[in-house]
Amino acid sequence: MRASRRHFLHLLSGLAATSGSAAEAPSLNVNAAAKYVASTKGYALYVKQRGKVIHESYFNGAKSGEARRIYSGTKGFWGLAAMAAVEDGVLTLEEKVSATLPEWSGEKKNITIEQLLDFTCGLERCLRLHQDGLKNRNKMAWERPLVGTPGRSFIYGPSALQVFHEVLKRKLAARKRAESPTHYMERRVLRLMGLGPQRYLPDASGNPLLAAGFLLSPRQWAWMGDLLLAKGHPVLKSSSMEPLLEGSSANAAYSFGFWNNRAAGRLGAREMDIEDMLELDWDRQNWSRVCIAKGVPSDLIACIGSSYQRLYAIPSLDLVVVRQGLNAKFSDGHFLRTLLG
Template identity: 25%
Template sequence: MKKFFKLVGFASFIGVFYLGFTTYPKLDLISGFSAKSIASGHFIDHRSQSTIEKGDNDIKMIDYAENSINDAGKFAVASVYGLKERKAIYREGLGATLITNDFDVSKPYEVPKRTKLNNNLPFPYGNKDPLDTVFTNVDYAKLNVAVANAFDKKGELSKRSRSVLVIYKDKIIAEKYDTGFNKDSKILGWSMTKSVTATLFGILQKQGKYDIYKPAPIPEWQKDDRKIITTNDLLHMNSGLEWEENYSTICDATNMLFQAKDMTRIQLEKPTAFKPNAHWNYSSGTTNLLSGILRKQFKSHQEYLDFWYSALIDKIGMNSMVVETDMAGNFVGSSYGWATTRDWSKLGLLYLHKGNWNGTTLFDESWAKYVATPTAGSNGKYGAHFWLNAGGRFPDVPRDMYFCSGYQGQMVAIIPSLDLVIVRMGLVEDPKFDFNGMLSGIIASIKHTK
């Protein structure tokens, strides 16, 4: 019997040791994610700590974190049972940034200059309320049912939609929010921010200031086989560079988002695993590398900060949007864009109109076609920093649909053939959330005429 208890004790020790060995390295990820999420949600969208913990942080293992907010100091702190404490600070104009202990919080910093649309136009081209428009070919009862079906009934936590917005012919025909959210709520788009980042290259190209087909202007690559990688390759996620993106474990992507001081360099420092245009591999590191390339197109850091807003975000009235920066001052173009649901829809409308915003052309019509053309190796599911339905991912939705997509099911869907933009923000993604059912239900409510 004594021998039995010794064996049980030894087995328990091994179990605890194994659990600690495998879990402890993840604590940085857990506390880092939690601190950043708490700081962003609280200071950008004014959510309470409990609301963020029950919503944004209700993720396996992330819910182990113990959090606190310092409103006076504008920061949030998180740890796991007192271990691996992480801190995220909030700076007006730059959002929340996860910092290391050696980060100098007293150092002066620059912020983007912002402008707001100053006209008397209704949404989407102005800041006045949208016009009430009734389309005779829209079955509003059917539409409202399709939208309502995207939300949980009272007491349920399966669909977890926060908002759904439907825009037909530039007019809002349906708009619904979950309890605690409204048209002014700023919601994190996660990887939908990638589409914002890519759009800036389309704008620079239109201005004649950048050629995406030339080798990427990265000095560190000029003496090895990476020197032939073009910005076009990077935009299509087929540069051939090594990268692992798996948020269930410690990987390149999590190390970048929760450890790196300069997120633009993580992908830059990776070697090649394939020749360019030979292997499609989704990489948030690639997008942040592109953010770094953008930064080098300007003479000053202030110009880089301003460009994102003056050339695109504020230009189309996405005045609620905040793109957060890393410790080195780079916009985290892969993941950290916040905006209201209505403002997210404006990015979709810009593409629906092929770069024309109320008479002003931001990028060439060919750019809209470019981002929506399947990239090699993606089986019709990816273009240039936009996801596609060309491969029939959503079988009951037109194949010409392309969309911005973010973690936990953020979507801005653009359907040119139907003159539709559909936005869904939430906490559950495909296949747990039935995007095909939601999209096809909305489409079926509209009688489309040629």
């Protein structure tokens, strides 16, 4: 575990508790925010504060209750499943992948499960894993070469998560109560959140695509925000949420499917379009001092999916926001500053 970042998170939590509260939240400019969403090919804007829905609107032909693709928003659910597996004694973050996957030897031998989950294992990202009709996407993933230095290179893509699926699959199969990772996800995460089985996009071997796939309505996706505000309840212990939000030395803004805004309050913070940065080759990306939005609370947590699918949770404001839509030029910073007035 990265102990120094663990300590930082405890300090951050204390600062958030003393620097503001939901009772001091600014008045939200939801009408202006909705206008911006509609103008950027948005389908939906859904806002909850203090547990109550304060705004819900649909645009560009969308209808209330429609489940739509959240793309990489799916990753966060598997991050929750990973930490549930830690709580249940199925695995540890520090253990080597090769202990369960002997196919990994040589330069891959010392890669840890945590490095798979925060995308610092150095594995080629292999976007082909998103394709339908694959025979065994897990095998395709674990056979990818290393192109970066484990622990030092942030490479965002589906391959690392597919290797994690293979590890979880083998570990769950060896338990007295054997079950597949998708069944484990449903029992240990989705049902506790009030969700049912999801769109898994399995290959011919039954392996789901972990990097994307889920279809959720704004109301359903907002339940993830509720969980983030509740520090993991009812799925995880609050202490288990820390690895999900701590970032890594290679990218302090990302862990386990979740993006954080901690750098926003620091000197030299760099607000950028996360999706635009991810479009670059991994070795051209620069994640130093990156934040989601300046002038916005630094405790903001976001799930980010392609085409600007967004879930935001701001604990200090007791606020959850969902934006869904088509690909268009959308700015997280402009939207959030507009909403927060």
